[in-house]
Amino acid sequence: MMDRIQDLQKLIKLTGDRAKLDAKANGTYIVYQTEKGQIVKEYANGVIEPIDNPGVHHE
Template sequence: MNPVQDLSKLIKLTGERAKLDAKANGTYIVYKTDKGQIVREYANGEIVPIKNPGVTHE
């Protein structure tokens, strides 16, 4: 594998691990979609857009 493929695989594994941890702890993960929207994804698959990403404790 080349370094780009290695990094891509590591990023994917990190995201999968975050989802598992969120499910185990009853929380959610936050990420930016391909369209640039910041969202919360809950363990049940529900995805909620964050309206004001600069505001803490929405």
């Protein structure tokens, strides 16, 4: 069971890393939830911007 959990954690990390590469290549950002529960945008330059109302469409 631990091997499956470790494999899943590795896949999740690789997926996040790939998303960051794609965002950098396309000049966009990734969106994720922090450990504290905040939804944020992270840009390729390292800037992290909180999203105050994640259910509201701004663009």
